[in-house]
Amino acid sequence: MKRISRRKGPLKPEQRQSAGEIRKLGACLRCKLLKKVCDKDEPCTGCQPSHARLWQVPCTRLDVTEIGYFLKDWNVDRHMPYGSSIVNIRGFGYQERSLYVTHGYGYHMAILGREVFVHDERVFGLDWVETLIDGPREFDVVTAKLSAGKDGVSRKMVSEYVDLHLNSGFDKFVASYFEGTPFLTELLMSINRYYVATKQANIGKGLRLVIAYALTLHITLISGLSGEEAEVGKITDLTSRFCGDTCAPVMINFQVKDAMASLWRDLMKECLKELSALYSSAYKGDKVKNYPSIFMQSALILSVWEMMQFDCHYRDPDEVNKFCNDMEHVPIGVTIGLFGVISTKLPTFLEWDTEKHGQVWQGNAPVCDTLTEVRSHIKKHGTLIQATWVSRLIRCRGIPSNP
Numbered sequence: 001m002k003r004i005s006r007r008k009g010p011l012k013p014e015q016r017q018s019a020g021e022i023r024k025l026g027a028c029l030r031c032k033l034l035k036k037v038c039d040k041d042e043p044c045t046g047c048q049p050s051h052a053r054l055w056q057v058p059c060t061r062l063d064v065t066e067i068g069y070f071l072k073d074w075n076v077d078r079h080m081p082y083g084s085s086i087v088n089i090r091g092f093g094y095q096e097r098s099l100y101v102t103h104g105y106g107y108h109m110a111i112l113g114r115e116v117f118v119h120d121e122r123v124f125g126l127d128w129v130e131t132l133i134d135g136p137r138e139f140d141v142v143t144a145k146l147s148a149g150k151d152g153v154s155r156k157m158v159s160e161y162v163d164l165h166l167n168s169g170f171d172k173f174v175a176s177y178f179e180g181t182p183f184l185t186e187l188l189m190s191i192n193r194y195y196v197a198t199k200q201a202n203i204g205k206g207l208r209l210v211i212a213y214a215l216t217l218h219i220t221l222i223s224g225l226s227g228e229e230a231e232v233g234k235i236t237d238l239t240s241r242f243c244g245d246t247c248a249p250v251m252i253n254f255q256v257k258d259a260m261a262s263l264w265r266d267l268m269k270e271c272l273k274e275l276s277a278l279y280s281s282a283y284k285g286d287k288v289k290n291y292p293s294i295f296m297q298s299a300l301i302l303s304v305w306e307m308m309q310f311d312c313h314y315r316d317p318d319e320v321n322k323f324c325n326d327m328e329h330v331p332i333g334v335t336i337g338l339f340g341v342i343s344t345k346l347p348t349f350l351e352w353d354t355e356k357h358g359q360v361w362q363g364n365a366p367v368c369d370t371l372t373e374v375r376s377h378i379k380k381h382g383t384l385i386q387a388t389w390v391s392r393l394i395r396c397r398g399i400p401s402n403p
């Protein structure tokens with residue numbers, strides 16, 4: 001390997017100028033990680049194919065922590081229900097009472113609710129889409145005239161509620177929520193088993209991110225109402241998987257969604273920070289050591305991006321196209337490409353054999369078990385997982401086309 005020779009003496013004026021420009025522009029990801037000198041070209045000289053045969057990562061001056069930039073214009077999850085803006089609200093009732101909000105996976109948030117008075121009552125209608133056997137279907141109900149109390153829906157409460165889904169029933173939640181995508185379901189369960197065995201904080205954040213995102217775009221249900229009250233907002237359509245439950249009042253639904261949305265956005269930032277830290281440490285020393293964590297962290301981030309792409313299908317096509325293009329070039333290219341680079345010397349997922357390769361991680365049981373499980377998921381679902389990004393992440397490890 002070539003070493004960069006240490007500079008002797010001061011830079012020449014033109015060198016000084018170009019160094020200053022690069023500093024302003026920022027070195028690209030490759031040059032930063034490999035500690036190479038970057039230049040102003042796009043792509044930079046180091047990233048051009050003649051130099052970087054194995055470096056299949058777009059040349060970008062964004063850091064790994066910044067590749068979520070495309071999320072800032074995405075507001076599908078904050079879509080305000082019709083007429084729930086402040087101008088429509090005439091006032092609130094004085095009395096606050098406990099209501100139990102749930103997404104239907106066995107956990108509740110106790111929040112205080114109060115009556116709300118509005119100018120235009122059409123605001124209380126709620127609609128949502130469910131994916132049924134014969135395709136997506138839209139449902140709607142008119143919900144109760146209630147809003148959260150004056151303290152709103154706290155971030156702390158929402159965060160603890162997400163933790164319940166992680167710590168006391170993750171498999172049940174995943175099996176039900178991701179029904180229909182068996183590979184992802186099993187992969188998430190394997191990552192969770194790794195988390196249970198190691199309590200590794202970065203993977204915990206990734207799992208929370210998946211839950212918080214999944215719940216943000218999910219309708220909320222409510223209990224704690226009298227029989228008569230529960231009739232308002234009750235889902236009576238037999239084809240809905242929530243038939244018999246009562247929808248949370250529109251305003252509470254929105255308040256919960258809004259708190260959940262800011263939680264998953266913060267978790268996304270933290271997960272990208274964790275991923276960036278894993279790569280920096282991999283390039284400072286041992287690439288192999290961080291490989292399992294990088295794989296899991298990347299898979300969790302990609303599965304959320306995949307869900308987002310699915311969730312924007314019902315929106316304006318121009319907005320969707322822009323969003324998907326922004327996401328697919330740099331963010332996906334970097335996430336999948338960087339992983340490909342650090343894994344070139346390791347066995348592919350399908351080749352994994354603990355007896356043969358376990359010593360790479362000193363026989364670390366959670367790592368070996370996870371890789372063994374991933375191998376069996378790929379064997380089982382090989383042909384079903386072709387189109388997803390998580391599968392591209394796995395395939396960039398050179399899985400034969402016919403596993």
Ligand SMILES: [Zn+2]
Pocket residue numbers: 027028029030031032037038039044045046047
């Ligand atoms: Zn560069």
Ligand SMILES: [Zn+2]
Pocket residue numbers: 028029030031043044045046047059060
């Ligand atoms: Zn570059």
